Amino acid sequence: MTDATSTLPGTRTGEAGFGDYVALLKPRVMTLVVFTAFAGLMVAPVSLHPMVAFASILFIALGGGASGALNMWWDADIDAVMRRTRSRPVPSGAVRGDEALALGLALSGIAVVMLGLAANWAAAGLLAFTIFFYAVIYTMWLKRWTPQNIVIGGAAGAFPPMIGWVAATGSVSLESVLMFALIFMWTPPHFWALALFMKSDYADAGVPMLTVTHGRPATRRHIVVYTALLAPLAIGTAFSAIGGPVYLAVAVIMNLRFLQGAVAIARRDDAAAEADNYKVEKAFFRFSLYYLFAHFGALMVDAGLDRFGWGIW
Template identity: 70%
Template sequence: MSDMSLNETIHPKDGHEPSMGDYYALMKPRVMSLVVFTALVGLLVSPVPVHPFIGFVGILCIAVGAGASGALNMWWDADIDAIMKRTAKRPIPSGKVAPGEALGIGVALSFFSVVLLWLATNALAAGLLAFTIFFYAVVYSMWLKRLTPQNIVIGGAAGAFPPMIGWAVATGSVTIESVLMFMLIFMWTPPHFWALALFVKTDYGDAGVPMLTETHGRDSTRKHVIVYTALLVPVAIGLGFTSIGGPVYLTVAVLMNAWFFKGAYDIWKRDDAAADADNYAVEKSVFKVSLYYLFAHFVALLIEAALRLNTGTF
Protein backbone atom coordinates (compact mmCIF):
# COMPACT_ATOMS: atom_id res chain seq x y z
CA MET A 1 0.00 0.00 0.00
CA SER A 2 1.40 3.39 -0.90
CA ASP A 3 1.37 6.22 1.63
CA MET A 4 -0.36 8.52 -0.85
CA SER A 5 -3.43 6.28 -0.86
CA LEU A 6 -3.94 6.21 2.89
CA ASN A 7 -6.75 8.74 2.87
CA GLU A 8 -8.59 6.50 0.41
CA THR A 9 -8.07 3.25 2.27
CA ILE A 10 -8.25 4.03 5.98
CA HIS A 11 -11.33 5.71 7.35
CA PRO A 12 -12.69 6.20 10.85
CA LYS A 13 -15.16 3.55 11.91
CA ASP A 14 -18.73 4.32 10.93
CA GLY A 15 -20.31 6.55 13.53
CA HIS A 16 -17.10 6.82 15.53
CA GLU A 17 -16.16 10.27 16.75
CA PRO A 18 -12.50 10.50 17.79
CA SER A 19 -12.12 11.05 21.53
CA MET A 20 -9.47 13.07 23.35
CA GLY A 21 -7.89 9.73 24.19
CA ASP A 22 -7.59 8.91 20.48
CA TYR A 23 -5.89 12.22 19.76
CA TYR A 24 -3.62 11.76 22.77
CA ALA A 25 -2.60 8.30 21.56
CA LEU A 26 -1.83 9.82 18.16
CA MET A 27 0.99 11.80 19.78
CA LYS A 28 2.77 8.71 21.14
CA PRO A 29 2.49 9.56 24.86
CA ARG A 30 5.06 7.01 26.01
CA VAL A 31 7.67 8.48 23.69
CA MET A 32 6.55 11.97 24.69
CA SER A 33 7.08 11.17 28.38
CA LEU A 34 10.71 10.21 27.71
CA VAL A 35 11.18 13.39 25.65
CA VAL A 36 9.75 15.57 28.42
CA PHE A 37 11.85 13.89 31.09
CA THR A 38 15.18 14.16 29.26
CA ALA A 39 14.45 17.72 28.10
CA LEU A 40 13.59 18.72 31.66
CA VAL A 41 16.84 17.23 32.92
CA GLY A 42 18.76 19.12 30.23
CA LEU A 43 17.13 22.34 31.39
CA LEU A 44 17.55 21.75 35.14
CA VAL A 45 21.20 20.66 35.08
CA SER A 46 22.31 23.70 33.06
CA PRO A 47 24.39 26.37 34.84
CA VAL A 48 21.90 29.11 33.95
CA PRO A 49 18.80 29.52 36.16
CA VAL A 50 15.51 29.73 34.29
CA HIS A 51 12.32 31.44 35.47
CA PRO A 52 9.83 28.66 36.35
CA PHE A 53 7.20 29.99 33.93
CA ILE A 54 9.69 30.21 31.04
CA GLY A 55 10.90 26.73 31.89
CA PHE A 56 7.34 25.41 31.92
CA VAL A 57 6.58 26.98 28.54
CA GLY A 58 9.83 25.61 27.13
CA ILE A 59 9.12 22.04 28.25
CA LEU A 60 5.51 22.34 27.07
CA CYS A 61 6.69 23.36 23.60
CA ILE A 62 9.13 20.46 23.47
CA ALA A 63 6.35 18.07 24.52
CA VAL A 64 3.98 19.45 21.89
CA GLY A 65 6.72 19.22 19.27
CA ALA A 66 7.27 15.59 20.21
CA GLY A 67 3.53 14.98 19.92
CA ALA A 68 3.53 16.62 16.50
CA SER A 69 6.34 14.32 15.39
CA GLY A 70 4.39 11.33 16.64
CA ALA A 71 1.25 12.37 14.77
CA LEU A 72 3.17 12.91 11.53
CA ASN A 73 4.91 9.57 11.94
CA MET A 74 1.61 7.77 12.51
CA TRP A 75 0.11 9.47 9.47
CA TRP A 76 2.94 8.34 7.22
CA ASP A 77 3.33 4.87 8.72
CA ALA A 78 -0.37 3.97 8.92
CA ASP A 79 0.02 1.34 6.19
CA ILE A 80 2.74 -0.60 7.98
CA ASP A 81 1.18 0.04 11.41
CA ALA A 82 -1.89 -1.83 10.18
CA ILE A 83 0.25 -4.89 9.43
CA MET A 84 2.32 -5.14 12.61
CA LYS A 85 0.61 -6.68 15.63
CA ARG A 86 2.09 -4.27 18.16
CA THR A 87 0.89 -1.19 16.21
CA ALA A 88 -2.37 -2.36 14.63
CA LYS A 89 -4.44 -0.75 17.40
CA ARG A 90 -3.00 2.71 16.88
CA PRO A 91 -5.58 5.43 16.12
CA ILE A 92 -5.28 5.48 12.31
CA PRO A 93 -5.08 1.75 11.43
CA SER A 94 -7.80 0.98 13.98
CA GLY A 95 -10.08 3.50 12.26
CA LYS A 96 -10.39 5.93 15.15
CA VAL A 97 -8.70 8.92 13.49
CA ALA A 98 -8.63 9.79 9.77
CA PRO A 99 -5.16 10.09 8.16
CA GLY A 100 -5.84 13.62 6.91
CA GLU A 101 -6.86 14.70 10.38
CA ALA A 102 -3.64 13.29 11.84
CA LEU A 103 -1.61 15.15 9.21
CA GLY A 104 -3.38 18.42 10.00
CA ILE A 105 -2.81 17.99 13.72
CA GLY A 106 0.85 17.17 13.22
CA VAL A 107 1.53 20.18 11.00
CA ALA A 108 -0.41 22.60 13.22
CA LEU A 109 1.28 21.43 16.42
CA SER A 110 4.70 21.61 14.74
CA PHE A 111 4.29 25.28 13.83
CA PHE A 112 2.72 26.14 17.18
CA SER A 113 5.46 24.52 19.26
CA VAL A 114 8.38 25.99 17.28
CA VAL A 115 7.01 29.53 17.07
CA LEU A 116 6.02 29.65 20.74
CA LEU A 117 9.40 28.25 21.83
CA TRP A 118 11.14 30.95 19.78
CA LEU A 119 9.02 33.71 21.30
CA ALA A 120 9.34 32.39 24.84
CA THR A 121 13.03 31.42 24.86
CA ASN A 122 15.50 31.81 22.00
CA ALA A 123 16.08 31.07 18.32
CA LEU A 124 18.59 28.26 18.94
CA ALA A 125 16.16 26.22 21.03
CA ALA A 126 13.37 26.79 18.49
CA GLY A 127 15.68 25.88 15.62
CA LEU A 128 16.75 22.66 17.32
CA LEU A 129 13.11 21.74 17.93
CA ALA A 130 12.18 22.48 14.30
CA PHE A 131 15.10 20.37 13.06
CA THR A 132 14.13 17.52 15.40
CA ILE A 133 10.55 17.44 14.10
CA PHE A 134 11.77 17.60 10.49
CA PHE A 135 14.38 14.92 11.08
CA TYR A 136 11.93 12.47 12.67
CA ALA A 137 8.99 13.09 10.36
CA VAL A 138 10.82 13.51 7.04
CA VAL A 139 14.39 12.21 7.17
CA TYR A 140 13.62 9.18 9.34
CA SER A 141 9.94 8.30 8.79
CA MET A 142 9.50 9.25 5.13
CA TRP A 143 12.95 8.47 3.78
CA LEU A 144 15.31 6.24 5.74
CA LYS A 145 13.04 4.00 7.82
CA ARG A 146 12.04 1.91 4.79
CA LEU A 147 15.36 2.31 2.99
CA THR A 148 18.15 1.12 5.28
CA PRO A 149 18.66 -1.37 8.13
CA GLN A 150 20.50 1.43 9.93
CA ASN A 151 17.12 3.17 10.33
CA ILE A 152 17.17 2.81 14.11
CA VAL A 153 20.67 4.27 14.36
CA ILE A 154 19.72 7.29 12.26
CA GLY A 155 16.29 7.68 13.81
CA GLY A 156 17.83 7.66 17.27
CA ALA A 157 19.09 11.19 16.64
CA ALA A 158 15.54 12.56 16.80
CA GLY A 159 15.00 11.08 20.25
CA ALA A 160 18.39 12.31 21.41
CA PHE A 161 17.82 16.04 20.81
CA PRO A 162 15.43 16.84 23.74
CA PRO A 163 18.08 17.29 26.49
CA MET A 164 20.08 19.44 24.07
CA ILE A 165 16.97 21.54 23.44
CA GLY A 166 16.30 21.82 27.18
CA TRP A 167 19.89 22.97 27.70
CA ALA A 168 19.52 25.50 24.88
CA VAL A 169 16.31 26.85 26.45
CA ALA A 170 18.32 27.71 29.55
CA THR A 171 21.68 28.69 28.09
CA GLY A 172 21.03 29.63 24.46
CA SER A 173 24.04 27.50 23.53
CA VAL A 174 25.29 24.02 22.64
CA THR A 175 28.18 22.76 24.80
CA ILE A 176 30.06 19.52 25.46
CA GLU A 177 27.57 18.69 28.22
CA SER A 178 24.55 18.90 25.94
CA VAL A 179 26.38 17.07 23.14
CA LEU A 180 27.22 14.18 25.46
CA MET A 181 23.62 14.01 26.73
CA PHE A 182 22.61 13.80 23.07
CA MET A 183 25.20 11.09 22.42
CA LEU A 184 24.08 9.10 25.45
CA ILE A 185 20.58 8.69 24.02
CA PHE A 186 21.83 8.37 20.44
CA MET A 187 24.17 5.47 21.24
CA TRP A 188 21.64 3.82 23.60
CA THR A 189 18.86 3.68 21.02
CA PRO A 190 20.22 0.96 18.68
CA PRO A 191 20.89 -1.78 21.28
CA HIS A 192 17.62 -0.86 23.00
CA PHE A 193 15.55 -1.39 19.84
CA TRP A 194 17.56 -4.28 18.44
CA ALA A 195 17.00 -6.21 21.67
CA LEU A 196 13.28 -5.61 21.09
CA ALA A 197 13.51 -6.60 17.42
CA LEU A 198 15.08 -9.94 18.35
CA PHE A 199 11.98 -11.10 20.22
CA VAL A 200 9.31 -9.22 18.25
CA LYS A 201 10.32 -11.61 15.45
CA THR A 202 8.35 -11.34 12.18
CA ASP A 203 6.51 -8.03 12.72
CA TYR A 204 9.00 -5.87 10.86
CA GLY A 205 9.51 -8.39 8.05
CA ASP A 206 5.75 -8.70 7.52
CA ALA A 207 5.55 -4.91 7.17
CA GLY A 208 8.50 -4.69 4.79
CA VAL A 209 10.58 -2.57 7.17
CA PRO A 210 14.30 -3.33 6.68
CA MET A 211 15.08 -3.93 10.32
CA LEU A 212 18.56 -5.36 10.87
CA THR A 213 17.09 -8.69 11.99
CA GLU A 214 15.41 -9.05 8.61
CA THR A 215 18.16 -7.78 6.30
CA HIS A 216 21.30 -9.14 7.96
CA GLY A 217 19.92 -11.90 10.18
CA ARG A 218 19.68 -12.41 13.88
CA ASP A 219 23.33 -13.40 14.40
CA SER A 220 24.47 -10.12 12.85
CA THR A 221 21.97 -8.23 15.00
CA ARG A 222 23.41 -9.83 18.13
CA LYS A 223 26.89 -8.65 17.11
CA HIS A 224 25.57 -5.15 16.48
CA VAL A 225 24.01 -5.08 19.95
CA ILE A 226 27.31 -5.70 21.72
CA VAL A 227 29.29 -3.38 19.40
CA TYR A 228 26.95 -0.44 19.96
CA THR A 229 26.78 -1.15 23.68
CA ALA A 230 30.58 -1.11 23.82
CA LEU A 231 30.57 2.27 22.02
CA LEU A 232 27.93 3.56 24.44
CA VAL A 233 29.97 2.84 27.59
CA PRO A 234 32.69 5.52 27.17
CA VAL A 235 30.08 8.13 26.22
CA ALA A 236 28.03 7.42 29.33
CA ILE A 237 31.02 7.40 31.67
CA GLY A 238 32.65 10.38 29.94
CA LEU A 239 29.62 12.53 30.77
CA GLY A 240 30.51 12.06 34.43
CA PHE A 241 33.71 14.05 33.96
CA THR A 242 31.97 17.17 32.67
CA SER A 243 30.61 20.03 34.77
CA ILE A 244 27.26 18.25 35.23
CA GLY A 245 28.78 14.96 36.37
CA GLY A 246 30.20 13.87 39.68
CA PRO A 247 30.64 10.89 42.02
CA VAL A 248 26.94 10.00 42.17
CA TYR A 249 26.59 10.00 38.41
CA LEU A 250 29.84 8.10 37.90
CA THR A 251 28.79 5.40 40.37
CA VAL A 252 25.44 4.98 38.62
CA ALA A 253 27.09 5.02 35.17
CA VAL A 254 29.66 2.36 36.04
CA LEU A 255 27.07 0.05 37.58
CA MET A 256 24.45 0.49 34.87
CA ASN A 257 26.95 0.12 32.05
CA ALA A 258 28.38 -3.04 33.58
CA TRP A 259 24.83 -4.44 33.86
CA PHE A 260 23.86 -3.42 30.32
CA PHE A 261 27.11 -4.65 28.77
CA LYS A 262 26.76 -8.00 30.54
CA GLY A 263 23.29 -8.33 29.00
CA ALA A 264 24.60 -7.40 25.55
CA TYR A 265 27.36 -10.00 25.95
CA ASP A 266 24.80 -12.64 26.90
CA ILE A 267 22.78 -11.79 23.78
CA TRP A 268 25.89 -11.99 21.61
CA LYS A 269 26.84 -15.44 22.96
CA ARG A 270 23.42 -16.93 22.24
CA ASP A 271 21.92 -18.33 19.08
CA ASP A 272 18.31 -18.68 17.95
CA ALA A 273 18.03 -22.23 19.27
CA ALA A 274 18.91 -21.10 22.79
CA ALA A 275 16.63 -18.06 22.49
CA ASP A 276 13.71 -20.17 21.29
CA ALA A 277 14.26 -22.62 24.13
CA ASP A 278 13.64 -20.01 26.82
CA ASN A 279 11.26 -17.81 24.79
CA TYR A 280 13.84 -15.03 24.37
CA ALA A 281 14.16 -14.52 28.12
CA VAL A 282 17.60 -12.92 27.88
CA GLU A 283 16.60 -10.55 25.08
CA LYS A 284 13.48 -9.48 26.97
CA SER A 285 15.53 -8.97 30.13
CA VAL A 286 18.09 -6.80 28.33
CA PHE A 287 15.31 -4.73 26.80
CA LYS A 288 13.93 -4.08 30.30
CA VAL A 289 17.41 -3.21 31.57
CA SER A 290 17.74 -0.71 28.71
CA LEU A 291 14.67 1.12 30.00
CA TYR A 292 16.13 1.41 33.49
CA TYR A 293 19.50 2.37 32.00
CA LEU A 294 18.51 5.70 30.51
CA PHE A 295 16.25 6.68 33.41
CA ALA A 296 19.00 5.98 35.95
CA HIS A 297 21.58 8.11 34.13
CA PHE A 298 19.32 11.14 33.87
CA VAL A 299 18.12 10.84 37.47
CA ALA A 300 21.76 10.74 38.54
CA LEU A 301 22.36 13.98 36.63
CA LEU A 302 19.45 15.55 38.50
CA ILE A 303 20.90 14.42 41.82
CA GLU A 304 24.25 15.96 40.93
CA ALA A 305 22.50 19.23 40.03
CA ALA A 306 20.63 19.20 43.35
CA LEU A 307 23.88 18.63 45.25
CA ARG A 308 25.56 21.53 43.45
CA LEU A 309 22.59 23.76 44.21
CA ASN A 310 22.76 22.77 47.87
CA THR A 311 26.48 23.62 48.09
CA GLY A 312 26.23 26.70 45.89
CA THR A 313 28.69 25.39 43.29
CA PHE A 314 28.55 24.47 39.64
Protein backbone atom coordinates in the same frame (compact mmCIF):
# COMPACT_ATOMS: atom_id res chain seq x y z
CA MET B 1 -16.33 -9.57 26.59
CA THR B 2 -14.14 -7.56 24.23
CA ASP B 3 -14.82 -7.76 20.53
CA ALA B 4 -11.82 -9.56 19.03
CA THR B 5 -12.06 -7.47 15.86
CA SER B 6 -11.69 -4.16 17.68
CA THR B 7 -7.94 -4.10 17.21
CA LEU B 8 -7.90 -5.11 13.56
CA PRO B 9 -6.96 -2.47 10.97
CA GLY B 10 -9.81 -0.19 9.97
CA THR B 11 -12.44 -1.82 12.20
CA ARG B 12 -13.16 1.15 14.49
CA THR B 13 -16.39 3.01 13.82
CA GLY B 14 -17.84 6.25 15.14
CA GLU B 15 -16.13 9.48 16.13
CA ALA B 16 -12.66 9.48 17.61
CA GLY B 17 -12.44 10.14 21.32
CA PHE B 18 -10.03 12.36 23.21
CA GLY B 19 -7.92 9.31 24.07
CA ASP B 20 -7.45 8.52 20.39
CA TYR B 21 -5.93 11.93 19.74
CA VAL B 22 -3.71 11.60 22.80
CA ALA B 23 -2.52 8.23 21.50
CA LEU B 24 -1.55 9.94 18.22
CA LEU B 25 1.06 11.90 20.16
CA LYS B 26 2.79 8.72 21.38
CA PRO B 27 2.56 9.53 25.10
CA ARG B 28 5.12 6.87 26.09
CA VAL B 29 7.71 8.37 23.79
CA MET B 30 6.69 11.84 24.96
CA THR B 31 7.49 10.81 28.54
CA LEU B 32 11.10 10.16 27.55
CA VAL B 33 11.22 13.41 25.57
CA VAL B 34 9.93 15.41 28.54
CA PHE B 35 12.25 13.74 31.04
CA THR B 36 15.44 14.14 29.02
CA ALA B 37 14.56 17.69 27.93
CA PHE B 38 13.89 18.59 31.56
CA ALA B 39 17.24 17.05 32.51
CA GLY B 40 19.01 19.11 29.87
CA LEU B 41 17.36 22.26 31.16
CA MET B 42 18.05 21.46 34.84
CA VAL B 43 21.75 20.65 34.47
CA ALA B 44 22.42 23.78 32.41
CA PRO B 45 24.49 26.41 34.25
CA VAL B 46 21.72 29.00 33.81
CA SER B 47 18.62 29.14 36.00
CA LEU B 48 15.34 29.94 34.26
CA HIS B 49 12.26 31.44 35.84
CA PRO B 50 9.97 28.51 36.80
CA MET B 51 7.25 29.65 34.39
CA VAL B 52 9.73 29.93 31.52
CA ALA B 53 11.11 26.49 32.35
CA PHE B 54 7.59 25.00 32.51
CA ALA B 55 6.59 26.59 29.21
CA SER B 56 9.79 25.39 27.55
CA ILE B 57 9.22 21.78 28.59
CA LEU B 58 5.55 22.00 27.63
CA PHE B 59 6.31 23.13 24.09
CA ILE B 60 9.18 20.67 23.66
CA ALA B 61 6.72 17.94 24.68
CA LEU B 62 4.17 19.31 22.23
CA GLY B 63 6.79 19.17 19.49
CA GLY B 64 7.54 15.57 20.38
CA GLY B 65 3.84 14.76 20.20
CA ALA B 66 3.57 16.47 16.82
CA SER B 67 6.39 14.26 15.54
CA GLY B 68 4.47 11.20 16.76
CA ALA B 69 1.31 12.26 14.93
CA LEU B 70 3.21 12.83 11.69
CA ASN B 71 4.92 9.46 12.10
CA MET B 72 1.57 7.70 12.54
CA TRP B 73 0.13 9.47 9.51
CA TRP B 74 2.95 8.35 7.22
CA ASP B 75 3.41 4.87 8.71
CA ALA B 76 -0.28 3.90 8.76
CA ASP B 77 0.25 1.26 6.07
CA ILE B 78 3.01 -0.61 7.88
CA ASP B 79 1.44 -0.03 11.31
CA ALA B 80 -1.62 -1.88 10.04
CA VAL B 81 0.52 -4.94 9.31
CA MET B 82 2.49 -5.12 12.54
CA ARG B 83 0.86 -6.72 15.60
CA ARG B 84 2.55 -4.21 17.92
CA THR B 85 1.09 -1.18 16.13
CA ARG B 86 -2.11 -2.25 14.36
CA SER B 87 -4.31 -0.89 17.17
CA ARG B 88 -2.90 2.63 16.81
CA PRO B 89 -5.50 5.33 16.01
CA VAL B 90 -4.91 5.61 12.25
CA PRO B 91 -4.60 1.94 11.19
CA SER B 92 -7.46 0.96 13.53
CA GLY B 93 -9.72 3.50 11.83
CA ALA B 94 -10.27 5.63 14.94
CA VAL B 95 -8.61 8.69 13.37
CA ARG B 96 -8.37 9.50 9.66
CA GLY B 97 -4.93 9.95 8.14
CA ASP B 98 -5.62 13.52 7.07
CA GLU B 99 -6.65 14.37 10.63
CA ALA B 100 -3.38 12.99 11.97
CA LEU B 101 -1.46 15.02 9.38
CA ALA B 102 -3.35 18.21 10.20
CA LEU B 103 -2.86 17.73 13.93
CA GLY B 104 0.85 17.02 13.52
CA LEU B 105 1.44 20.10 11.36
CA ALA B 106 -0.62 22.38 13.61
CA LEU B 107 1.08 21.24 16.79
CA SER B 108 4.50 21.53 15.13
CA GLY B 109 3.88 25.17 14.28
CA ILE B 110 2.47 25.99 17.70
CA ALA B 111 5.31 24.23 19.54
CA VAL B 112 8.10 25.91 17.58
CA VAL B 113 6.64 29.43 17.69
CA MET B 114 5.70 29.26 21.36
CA LEU B 115 9.09 27.83 22.39
CA GLY B 116 10.75 30.71 20.55
CA LEU B 117 8.57 33.22 22.38
CA ALA B 118 8.90 31.52 25.77
CA ALA B 119 12.63 30.73 25.70
CA ASN B 120 14.69 31.69 22.65
CA TRP B 121 14.72 31.16 18.90
CA ALA B 122 17.81 28.97 18.96
CA ALA B 123 15.90 26.37 20.96
CA ALA B 124 12.87 26.82 18.69
CA GLY B 125 15.01 26.29 15.59
CA LEU B 126 16.50 23.14 17.07
CA LEU B 127 13.01 21.86 17.91
CA ALA B 128 11.88 22.55 14.33
CA PHE B 129 14.87 20.64 12.97
CA THR B 130 14.15 17.73 15.35
CA ILE B 131 10.55 17.47 14.15
CA PHE B 132 11.72 17.60 10.53
CA PHE B 133 14.43 15.00 11.17
CA TYR B 134 12.03 12.55 12.80
CA ALA B 135 9.11 13.03 10.43
CA VAL B 136 10.99 13.36 7.13
CA ILE B 137 14.55 12.04 7.43
CA TYR B 138 13.76 9.07 9.67
CA THR B 139 10.09 8.23 9.07
CA MET B 140 9.79 8.95 5.35
CA TRP B 141 13.28 7.97 4.25
CA LEU B 142 15.57 6.01 6.55
CA LYS B 143 13.04 3.70 8.16
CA ARG B 144 12.05 2.00 4.89
CA TRP B 145 15.37 2.32 3.09
CA THR B 146 18.27 1.09 5.18
CA PRO B 147 19.01 -1.22 8.13
CA GLN B 148 20.92 1.73 9.55
CA ASN B 149 17.56 3.44 10.09
CA ILE B 150 17.82 3.21 13.86
CA VAL B 151 21.49 4.20 13.97
CA ILE B 152 21.07 7.43 11.99
CA GLY B 153 17.46 8.05 12.94
CA GLY B 154 18.34 7.78 16.60
CA ALA B 155 19.48 11.39 16.42
CA ALA B 156 15.84 12.48 16.52
CA GLY B 157 15.36 11.03 19.99
CA ALA B 158 18.71 12.39 21.15
CA PHE B 159 17.90 16.07 20.58
CA PRO B 160 15.49 16.76 23.53
CA PRO B 161 18.16 17.25 26.25
CA MET B 162 20.09 19.47 23.86
CA ILE B 163 16.95 21.52 23.22
CA GLY B 164 16.41 21.84 26.98
CA TRP B 165 20.00 23.01 27.40
CA VAL B 166 19.69 25.55 24.57
CA ALA B 167 16.38 26.80 26.01
CA ALA B 168 18.29 27.67 29.19
CA THR B 169 21.60 28.87 27.77
CA GLY B 170 20.81 29.98 24.22
CA SER B 171 23.63 27.93 22.69
CA VAL B 172 24.98 24.40 22.16
CA SER B 173 27.97 23.30 24.23
CA LEU B 174 30.08 20.20 24.85
CA GLU B 175 27.85 19.17 27.75
CA SER B 176 24.73 19.20 25.58
CA VAL B 177 26.58 17.20 22.92
CA LEU B 178 27.49 14.58 25.54
CA MET B 179 23.82 14.20 26.52
CA PHE B 180 22.91 13.93 22.85
CA ALA B 181 25.61 11.29 22.30
CA LEU B 182 24.43 9.25 25.28
CA ILE B 183 20.96 8.79 23.77
CA PHE B 184 22.30 8.46 20.23
CA MET B 185 24.55 5.52 21.18
CA TRP B 186 21.90 3.96 23.42
CA THR B 187 19.23 3.88 20.72
CA PRO B 188 20.61 1.06 18.48
CA PRO B 189 21.00 -1.63 21.17
CA HIS B 190 17.66 -0.59 22.67
CA PHE B 191 15.73 -1.00 19.41
CA TRP B 192 17.71 -3.97 18.12
CA ALA B 193 16.80 -5.87 21.28
CA LEU B 194 13.15 -5.18 20.42
CA ALA B 195 13.74 -6.23 16.83
CA LEU B 196 15.11 -9.60 17.96
CA PHE B 197 11.75 -10.69 19.33
CA MET B 198 9.65 -8.66 16.86
CA LYS B 199 11.49 -9.73 13.69
CA SER B 200 8.41 -11.22 12.03
CA ASP B 201 6.50 -7.96 12.42
CA TYR B 202 9.20 -5.96 10.67
CA ALA B 203 9.60 -8.61 7.98
CA ASP B 204 5.85 -8.69 7.28
CA ALA B 205 5.78 -4.89 7.02
CA GLY B 206 8.83 -4.76 4.76
CA VAL B 207 10.85 -2.63 7.18
CA PRO B 208 14.58 -3.31 6.67
CA MET B 209 15.53 -3.69 10.30
CA LEU B 210 18.91 -5.29 10.92
CA THR B 211 17.25 -8.54 12.01
CA VAL B 212 15.49 -8.73 8.64
CA THR B 213 18.38 -7.77 6.37
CA HIS B 214 21.30 -9.39 8.22
CA GLY B 215 19.66 -11.88 10.56
CA ARG B 216 19.53 -12.25 14.31
CA PRO B 217 23.13 -13.47 14.83
CA ALA B 218 24.53 -10.30 13.22
CA THR B 219 22.11 -8.19 15.23
CA ARG B 220 23.31 -9.80 18.46
CA ARG B 221 26.90 -8.94 17.58
CA HIS B 222 25.93 -5.36 16.76
CA ILE B 223 24.24 -5.01 20.15
CA VAL B 224 27.48 -6.00 21.90
CA VAL B 225 29.57 -3.59 19.82
CA TYR B 226 27.32 -0.59 20.38
CA THR B 227 26.90 -1.36 24.08
CA ALA B 228 30.69 -1.58 24.43
CA LEU B 229 31.08 1.78 22.67
CA LEU B 230 28.34 3.32 24.80
CA ALA B 231 29.88 2.37 28.15
CA PRO B 232 33.03 4.56 28.06
CA LEU B 233 31.02 7.49 26.71
CA ALA B 234 28.45 7.17 29.47
CA ILE B 235 31.01 6.74 32.25
CA GLY B 236 33.32 9.43 30.86
CA THR B 237 30.47 11.97 31.04
CA ALA B 238 30.88 11.81 34.83
CA PHE B 239 34.11 13.79 34.47
CA SER B 240 32.55 16.59 32.45
CA ALA B 241 31.06 19.78 33.84
CA ILE B 242 27.65 18.12 34.24
CA GLY B 243 28.96 14.96 35.91
CA GLY B 244 29.45 14.13 39.55
CA PRO B 245 29.85 11.27 42.04
CA VAL B 246 26.21 10.20 41.94
CA TYR B 247 26.25 10.01 38.16
CA LEU B 248 29.58 8.16 38.17
CA ALA B 249 28.26 5.49 40.54
CA VAL B 250 25.07 5.07 38.52
CA ALA B 251 26.93 5.00 35.20
CA VAL B 252 29.40 2.34 36.34
CA ILE B 253 26.69 0.07 37.76
CA MET B 254 24.24 0.50 34.88
CA ASN B 255 26.84 0.07 32.14
CA LEU B 256 28.32 -3.06 33.70
CA ARG B 257 24.82 -4.50 33.86
CA PHE B 258 24.06 -3.36 30.31
CA LEU B 259 27.25 -4.97 29.00
CA GLN B 260 26.44 -8.15 30.87
CA GLY B 261 23.03 -8.25 29.23
CA ALA B 262 24.49 -7.61 25.77
CA VAL B 263 27.00 -10.43 26.16
CA ALA B 264 24.24 -12.75 27.36
CA ILE B 265 22.26 -11.93 24.22
CA ALA B 266 25.29 -12.52 21.98
CA ARG B 267 25.90 -15.95 23.46
CA ARG B 268 22.42 -17.18 22.60
CA ASP B 269 21.21 -18.65 19.34
CA ASP B 270 17.75 -18.58 17.86
CA ALA B 271 16.85 -22.01 19.21
CA ALA B 272 17.62 -21.00 22.80
CA ALA B 273 15.78 -17.70 22.40
CA GLU B 274 12.69 -19.33 20.95
CA ALA B 275 12.71 -21.98 23.68
CA ASP B 276 12.19 -19.38 26.42
CA ASN B 277 10.25 -16.88 24.28
CA TYR B 278 13.15 -14.42 24.10
CA LYS B 279 13.27 -13.99 27.86
CA VAL B 280 16.83 -12.59 27.89
CA GLU B 281 16.20 -10.23 24.97
CA LYS B 282 13.00 -8.89 26.53
CA ALA B 283 14.74 -8.36 29.87
CA PHE B 284 17.53 -6.43 28.12
CA PHE B 285 14.96 -4.26 26.33
CA ARG B 286 13.17 -3.44 29.60
CA PHE B 287 16.44 -2.68 31.35
CA SER B 288 17.44 -0.33 28.54
CA LEU B 289 14.51 1.91 29.49
CA TYR B 290 15.64 2.10 33.12
CA TYR B 291 19.18 2.71 31.86
CA LEU B 292 18.38 6.03 30.26
CA PHE B 293 16.15 7.30 33.07
CA ALA B 294 18.82 6.38 35.64
CA HIS B 295 21.57 8.29 33.82
CA PHE B 296 19.60 11.48 33.31
CA GLY B 297 18.13 11.27 36.79
CA ALA B 298 21.65 11.03 38.24
CA LEU B 299 22.75 14.07 36.21
CA MET B 300 19.94 16.07 37.79
CA VAL B 301 20.81 14.85 41.28
CA ASP B 302 24.42 15.98 40.88
CA ALA B 303 23.26 19.33 39.46
CA GLY B 304 21.00 19.79 42.48
CA LEU B 305 23.82 18.97 44.89
CA ASP B 306 26.09 21.49 43.16
CA ARG B 307 23.49 24.25 43.41
CA PHE B 308 23.10 23.69 47.14
CA GLY B 309 26.86 23.65 47.58
CA TRP B 310 26.95 19.94 48.42
CA GLY B 311 28.78 18.77 45.32
CA ILE B 312 32.03 16.84 45.75
CA TRP B 313 33.61 17.95 42.44
